Amino acid sequence: METIGFIGTGHLGYPIAENLLRAGYTVKIYNRTREKALPLEQLGAILVGSPEEAAVKGGIVLSLVADDHAVKAIATDALIKALGAGGIHVSMSTVSPDISRELAALHREQGVEFVTAPVFARPEAAAAKLGNAVISGEAAAKERIKPLLEAGFAKNIFDLGTDAGSANVLKLIGNFMIAGAIELMAESLALAEKNNVDPRVAHEMLTSTLFTGPIFKNYGTMILDRKFTGNPSFSAALGLKDMDLVLQTARRSYTPMPIANLVQSRLTSILAKDIHDADWIALAMGALEDAGITS
Missing domain, CATH: 3.40.50.720 (NAD(P)-binding Rossmann-like Domain)
Structure with a gap:
């Protein structure tokens, strides 16, 4: 070899x-x-x-x-x-x-x-x-x-x-979709909890039926377990870098991406609070805290 x-x-x-x-x-x-x-x-x-x-x-x-x-x-x-x-x-x-x-x-x-x-x-x-x-x-x-x-x-x-840039565009799209899914799950699980629905039961039902992909299963479990900080596999700082690149690419192609703006703001808030050992899953903290749920 x-x-x-x-x-x-x-x-x-x-x-x-x-x-x-x-x-x-x-x-x-x-x-x-x-x-x-x-x-x-x-x-x-x-x-x-x-x-x-x-x-x-x-x-x-x-x-x-x-x-x-x-x-x-x-x-x-x-x-x-x-x-x-x-x-x-x-x-x-x-x-x-x-x-x-x-x-x-x-x-x-x-x-x-x-x-x-x-x-x-x-x-x-x-x-x-x-x-x-x-x-x-x-x-x-x-x-x-x-x-x-x-x-x-x-x-x-x-x-x-x-085109050497094409794979990078798709990678940014993929990371944006993961970040958007984290925000979606955080908001949904917060809604369940605020209405006296066990969020773990809600997650189990949804990820075994309508949303069976590994992103929903794995990241949803991390949200439930509050695995936001520690030894991040993918840091919030790198997640913010990727959302910056997503929005940079979007601006240059005149593509509105309001959800990307939201998750960029969530990640910026994490770093503004000096939580530098945060995994990017910590962007879910924003939706939980907005709902008055201790994260």
Whole structure:
């Protein structure tokens, strides 16, 4: 098996890198905080000191970082040159469509393909390879990386064509729909509780009949259990970043999104209260508190 580069072993990147190692790939890993990647060294990972050191000529580098600034910081001329002609940079981050289009053009100038493949999965789903990938980029490059996505996290892969930004648009849509579902459930469960209907019975009935998807089941349970803070798998700060990107994309395409404005406000309120260990499920606190329910 070929040697793969991997940049960014945070909450989501770590289990994906671990899966690739367990699948037999040699993985060169760069993480800004080296200590967080040290356990992967015991599985055979090669830890390196810079993004470009993770690259192999003509090979593949996967990156999974926090935001536009971070992906631009690692997608340097040095990394592109280290990959060289025939190389592929796979961006699995949730970033703006515009930054992906910009980086795709920069990579292509030097014969390197840039494929966007944002991850639809929380860390536990990625670890179990039950995630979903949406991909956009050049056709041959996408075919080459599919086995890595399947080995790393993806149960399903959806191809969105050649525009590097398309996969990012769909990822933002998906995250917006999850945030909207959290708000919907929080308001509904608050209404049940305020009218003396057991919210757990309401949730059980609704998620076993009309709303059977994992988002309603899993996030609904987290709302009922008030699992808002602690060690977040996906932080409120990252959720706010994504809603900012959703609304940025919406403004540029003249698409009104009033629900996105609401959940953006909910997440802003969480951070304004200095609740910095909050998972983005904590946006549900707004609806509960508005109804006078202690969260």
